[in-house]
Amino acid sequence: MSIYSKHIVLSLSTITIAVGVVAFLANKSAGMMEEETKFDRKMTNINLILSSVTPRSLMMTAVAGVKDNRLYFQTVYPNKVLVTDFDFKNHVEKTLNVPSDDTTASMFTLLLKDNGLTIAASNTPALFAADEGSASTRMYHFPQRSFTRVVMIAPDSYVFRGRDTAVKTKDQTFFKGSPAAGITGREDNVSKKVGDYGMSTDGILDYDKTSNLIVYVPFYGNQFICLDTNLHKKYEVTTVNDKSKEINSIGVTDAQGQKMVTNVGPKRLLNTYSNVHDGTLYIKSDARSQLQPAATFANNSTIDMYDIASGRYKGSFYIPDHQGEKPFSFRVTDQSVIALYKSSAVNWHINN
């Protein structure tokens, strides 16, 4: 063997060992994921059939809701709202008199009400209320501290998840109120006390008109909480993917010269998105059950359904991927699931 051949073999061996080390680590990580599949899920006969599709305007960030048979889309700009019909036609771009500065745009929620719209700006913090058909808004400096989640439970009455000025805590809690009356109610020991400013318990807050109940679905945990409108805990339910363990752990670090709270382990979102419709909670789960074929799970998003009044699991269905993309936001309506993908918005007709 020539000296060059010897070093070719040595070089290839070096590269092979390096690849082998990474393959071992990746395989070990995949093995941990497989541990999560040891639960069962009941797939229903709900099928989604593609009804209409449109290229997604890059402005669209979420389907805020449906009003008068029109879809309202939240955009990246707090002062812009996109409105279309269910076929994504008759497209209207509403411009509201809301500041679009970085603070306002950093986090906000579009809320629909019967006679108008509200932009709830989390970091300002403020509420901007606009009447139907009007671009002008009324600004309310409410609540006083920034919040992360908000829902409207009645005209001009809101439930927030955030830092409550009256409670000395390093966690986020639920409180409710209105600009006119101020804070009118607080949770009674509902939120977990972790001391991480609510990071590890971050999730999605929703209000269901049918049951008059509020649900909160954490991203990382394997449970959801149901509250009545007085913020009393009605129940806490372990989700169907209950064998999934919480890998995510939060810690405080002095990274980059400043104290920050962040995840100190791999971020593992379990229940990645949710919304409510007509008494049912729909949760997009990122955990595969043992009966779901890996390929089917990989090419669809699994939605678990729960009866909001009781917390009972009702079954699951799939939202298909579209052009190889997974939906990052969806909203269930009477006959459709409106899903937003990276490059398209799709109306899936619900076929029972």
Place this chain on the structure above:
Amino acid sequence: MNRSTVVGQESIRPKSKISLRSLTSKAAILEVCCFLITLLFIYAAISKLRDFSTFQLQLGQSPFITDYAVPLSYMVPIGEILLALMLIYKPLRLIGLYGSLFTMALFTAYIYSMLNFSYYVPCSCGGILNSLSWEAHLWFNIGFVVIALAGIFIQVHFKNKA
């Protein structure tokens, strides 16, 4: 006989000049290879050590290495500095080049696996490389694998000549 010798001499002389030039350019390429890898490792080690807590945190966020984040957070920058020193100290240069090849191949395979098989991709790294996407980082590392390979074979060529 005389003619052929002359012809022979004429044909040898230019060749030896080319060979000398070739050796010089190979030596220059070797120095550039070692310099680039040394620069990369020193820079990478310093930026990791300067913001050590962030580096340790980012290792912990990686699904593949979360269990080994603490020992790795010390081993990686120390290893990078040792490799840089080996590349500077000529008697250990070949070992340093093999170490660099192993390290860069490891980083490349790691990034490829993270992009294709990981359920969560944390932030990439600190310093100037922070502005690179993971994909750009992958190509950057592949480039350094090639540089390390080139360095090894030029170094072997010189050892062989010696």
